Amino acid sequence: MPPPARRRVGFAADVQPILVARCFACHGPDKQEGGLRFDRRDAALAGGESGPAIVPGNSAGSLLIQLVAGAQPERRMPAEGEPLSDEQVSVLRAWIDQGAEWPQGDVDPRRLHWAYQPLVPPPIPPVSRPDWVRNPVDAFILARLDDLGLAPSAEAERRTLIRRLTFDLIGLPPTPEEIAAFLADPAPDAYERLVDRLLASPRYGERWARHWMDVVHFAETHGHDQDRPRPHAWPYRDYLIRSLNGDTPYDRFVMEQVAGDVLYPDDPDGIVALGFLAAGPWDESSLLNIADDTVDKQIARYLDRDDMLTTTMATFTGTSVQCARCHDHKFDPVSQAEYYGLQAVFAGVDRANRPYDPDPRVARTRRALAALQAELERRDAATDALLLAQPYQTAAASWERQLAAEAVLWHVLTPAEFSAVEGSTAALQPDRSLLYGGPRPEKDTYTIVAHSPLEAITAVRLEVLADPSLPMQGPGRQDNGNLHLSEFRVEAAPLSDPMRLQAVPLRAATADFDQEGWTAAHAIDGQAATAWGIYPNVGRSHHVVFELAEPLHHAGGTLLRFTLEQLHGSGHLMGRLRLSATDSPQAARARVVPETVASILAKPSTERSEQDRVELARFAALSRVAAALEALPPPQWVYAAAAEFEPEGNHKPAGGCRPVYVLRRGDVSSPVAPAVPGALACVPGLPVEFALANPEEEGQRRAALARWLADQRNVLTWRCIVNRVWHYHFGRGLVQTPNDLGHQGGPPSHPELLDWLADWFRQHGSLKQLHR
Structure with a gap:
């Protein structure tokens, strides 16, 4: 006898699906053999003619277990079909040993609906004309015709066949030459080769991607009142074409579109596929312009998540879960708690533009360089030992020789005066930088005066x-660590005559990193609407070099006044900054060396300490990594679900998982209880609540839902997709309502054929094979 399962077993998620699938046929609402029924709690615990079947706390002594485990072979249950698996018996034993907890009330009869039943492949039926049957699908069709006393239509002639096939598979008519070739082809496999040729056509992906985009209501504008264009929506469209032409296994196709960035981090398509979650309308007026602490903003977020989960569940499972937003579903076994559990899955993402590398090699290189950069930046004994090893010391010596040929010495300026127009406060740090704090205004302009001894x-x-005190460690004060420098102005005067202050023209600006569309050159273009930014490369220091149009010459030194305008809004302000000057003629293209490294370089190599050699090797290696990153092609962008993105107005990243509550009657002002990330209890054998290692990591939530959707046991997923394909081939699905397999949808016209196709497809997963 299989031992009890070692985990906690739930009735609704684990036990009830087994009872419904394997016991109800003889001990359910329609039949109660031996006086025993398992659709009602009290009746099940009372037992039947043979006495109690369940002894809470004692599975080995329970008649139910003895019969399903085969302890009495002559009375093994179920009497028909395959016996229960060891796993199923273990679940039942654990449930009984744990007290046989059974919620009050009977089994929800709505769960007996055909769509929620286990997927068991039916036998291929016998038919009146076996010679007419070319594959199992034909057998199911002919069997139904036999039942109705009908005969199949005559086979279409070849000209009609090639037109039907070509329009169905690639959406275009066949050319006259293609028709002539097919009509003249005497080979017995001419039809099969025509199908293969059309499935191999690039037009196939374009045709069927259009069907998919209709299902997910893809658009390249936001919709609603403003209907602003989405210039980066198209990569998702191209992803669909590419995936369909490449015949991506369907389970992966599903998972990529819900959590590709988490499950397939090495594949750029894992990010692009998330355009699925962002395909629908977006309420720009509410989500961009309304403040966070308002009821209207909360309503808008709940509605935005509603669209995400509605699209996900309708597309992949053919369920209308959105009907449970204000109350339990009136027709299908979907509770309001389950609906909000699905909302909680998407609590950490919004629709936004996010970067990606379309070339997998570039993506891998960028990740590898970023990982190496992180390793080199670690300050621990292991990293120090690595940097003292011969390869890094040799590379550091080579870097030092190259630097000497391009030497530029920067003189750090000590701020003598500093102020901010909108009230940001600054504190002078030991390294002569300024750390800004206090209440963060939307915009600000910093003014800094410094004296330079350079002539x-x-x-x-x-x-x-x-800086660790800044959001995301800065260097900006925006919630995501970014900043926007709109204009950088310099004025200068001789130290001996500070009243002669004059504007200093700047010729060029170059930075170690430019945010896409927000380059260093924008900081000197005279346009307040443009700026330099550093997103998404936050959490590390950056620099900009401003080259003067003409060198300044002041005997006795120079007074410098800097004006730093930060006018973008939304708190895109600098958090910590430092200014330096140089008299080198190569400054604009100079390699910037921190003061700590410069002090090491000033020492003879024989006088450098071990820590000096570590820091020099570290900086040399990081410089090489930075140069390699800069040499990579710039990333592209896709409009997709994103946890991190550049804020715009009041549309900002969640910074985690926003709280989601079960709402009484769907009213945000009437929260009942926190929602727990999960799915639907009506799918037999799958969990309702997700077991997450870290529930606050939003990617884990989406990954759990993706796996739930693509699970081999998810009967809704496999029935839904084969019905969709049938629908697009024949104009009507085996179920007439492809987005609703529930009680309000149509019944299957050929239920055995639907289940045979669904079972076949979940084993093979190839859409092209399904078409064939």
């Missing part, structure tokens, strides 16, 4: 420095 100045440098 000639060719360029100035602005460093924005990471």
Whole structure:
């Protein structure tokens, strides 16, 4: 006898599906052999003519277990069909040993609906004309015709066949040459080769991607009142074409579109596929313009998540879960708690533009370089030992020789005066940087005055420095660590005559990193609407070098006044900054060396300590990594579900999972209880609530739902997709309502054929094979 399962077993999620699938036929609402029934709690616990079948706390002594485990072979149950698996017996034993908890009330009769029943492949039926049958599908069709006393139509002639096939598979008419070739082809497999040729056509993916985009209501504008274009929506369309032409296994196709970035981090399509979750309308007026702390904003977010989960569940499972938003579903076994559990799955993502590398090699290189960068930045004994090893020390010596040929010495400026128009406060740090704090205004302009002993100045440098006190470690004060420098202005005067202050023209601006569309050059273009930004490369220091149009020459030194305008809004302000100047003629293309590294370089190599050699090797290696990253092609963008993105107005990343509540009558002002990420209890054998290692990590939630959807046991997923394909081939599905397999949808016209196709497809997973 199989031992009891070692985990906690739930009645609704684990036990009830077994009873419905394997016991109800003889001991359910329609038949109660031996006086025993398992659709009602009290009747099941009371037992039947043979006495109690369930002894809570004692599975080995329970008649139910003895019979389903085969302890009495002559009375093994179920009497017909395959015996219960060891896993199923173990679940029943654990449930009984754990007290046989059974919620009050009977089994929901709505769960007996055909769509929720286990997927058992029916036998291929006998038919009146076996010679007419070319495959199992034909057998099911002919058997139904036999039942109705009908005969199949005559086979279409070849000209009609090629037109039907070509329009169905690629959406275009066949050319005259293609028709002539097919009509003249005497080979017995001419039809099969025509199907293969059309499925191999690039037009196949375009045709069937259009069907899919209709299902997911894909659009390249936001909809609603403003209907703003989405210039980066198209990569998702191309992903669909590429996936369908490549015949991506359907389970992966499903999972990519819900959690591809989590489940397939090495595949760029894992990000692009998330365009699925962002395909629908987006209420720009509410989500972009309304403040976070308003009821209207909360309503808009609940409605936005509603669209995500409605699209997901209708597309992949053919269920109308959205009908449970205000109350339990009136017709299908979907509770309001389950609906909000699905909302909680999407609590950490919004619709936004996110970067990706379309070339997998570039993506791998970028990730590898980022990982190496993170490793080199770690300050621990293992990393220090690595940097002291011969390869890194040799590379550091080579870097130092190259640097000497391009030497630029930066002189850090000490701020003598500093102020902010909108009230940001600054504190001077030991390294002569300024750390800004206090209440964060939407916009601000910093003014800094410093004195330089240099008698000639060719360029100035602005460093924005990471700091643990800043959001995401900065260097900006925006919630995501970003900043936007709208304009950078310099004025100068001789130290001996500060009243002669004059504007200093700047010729060029170059940065170690530019956010797409927000480059260093924008900081000197005279346009307040443009700016330099550093997203998504936050959490690390950056710098900009501003080259003067003409060198400054002031005997006795120079007074410099800097004006840093930050006018983008939404708190895109610099958090920590430092200014330097140089008299080098190569400043605009100079390699910037931090002061700590410069002090090491100033020492003879024989006088450098072990820690000096570590830090020099670290900086040399990081410089090589930075150069390699800069040499990569810039990333592309896709409009998709995103947990991190550049804020726009009041549309900001969640920074985690937003709280989602079960709402009384769907009213955001009437929360009942926190929602628990999960799915539907009506699918037999699958969990309702997800077991997550870290429930606050939003990616885990989506990954759990993706796996739930693509699970071999998810009968809704496999029935739904074969019905969709049938629908697009013949104009009407085996179920007439492809988006609703529930009680309000149509019944299957050929239930055995539907289940045979669904079972075949879940084993093979190839849409092209399904078409064939």
